[in-house]
Amino acid sequence: MSQPPLNRVLLLLKTEGPQPTAALAAALGITGEAARQQLGRLAQEGAVESVAEPVVGRGRPRQRWHLTAAGHAHFPDGHAALATSLLSTLVVRLGPVALETVIAAREAETLARYENEMTDAPDLDDRVRRLAAIRTAEGYMADSWREADGSWTLVENHCPICAAASACAGFCRSELETFRAVLGAQVERVDHIPQGARRCAYRITAD
Structure with a gap:
């Protein structure tokens, strides 16, 4: 339809x-x-x-x-108000160390899941395209392409956890580390939605 x-x-x-x-x-x-x-x-x-x-x-x-x-706001926001409230409560009640524990656990789970979905992606080009497909399925409206200089660009036109990411930069830092680990490449964030950009964008180069 x-x-x-x-x-x-x-x-x-x-x-x-x-x-x-x-x-x-x-x-x-x-x-x-x-x-x-x-x-x-x-x-x-x-x-x-x-x-x-x-x-x-x-x-x-x-x-x-x-x-x-x-x-x-017409696009999914990952229950922004609830996420922000839960994060604030977590920090107030249990302290920032507890929040870092949650972020680390989420990063480990995400990395394991992404790596499982990359088992049949043998080279970096395949892994970048597969990562874009995974992120799109998660609501990030992602796309990727190869640049003339041989690098890759990965963009995410939407962030369904933007409120949580804005409240806690640790989520964004964790996602960047996950991308680097699952791709086995250098990944630099060049645009960032929580900092006012229209989209999140990453430049990817082989190690």
Whole structure:
């Protein structure tokens, strides 16, 4: 079953970033007028907003459509409020050492599960693509590709545990270490959602 048009607009803005109306219309295979109508409805709901971006030199600023916080909220958040509350309670009641214990246990479990799913991925290219598929299944809307310089890029367009990660940087640190271990490669985080980026992105190079 195809997605409703409004959901397709949100998904496109989520995965591709801010877009002008014409680009959205072309990607969705609809007219510019139809795209404007859908964007207008989403704007009334508070899910998107049009932002003027300056151009170099002369010319009028370009209008691009962005997801708002309400727009991002259309995507899974991993029960953000509950997760944040539980983390806060854990630290208050048991101290930061207990939180580090939880993070370490989660990292060990995740690493074992990822390694089990990588048993038939013999080289780094296969492992990167497999990791992107695993993360997508977990709600991260991930993608990967090979760069011209031989490195790989892994992106995650959504973070279903963003509230927990924002409350405790240890989760993000743990995920980075898990990626390095399961890929057997150098992994550098170059974009980070909790720091205000649109997505999390990683540069991967062979050891």
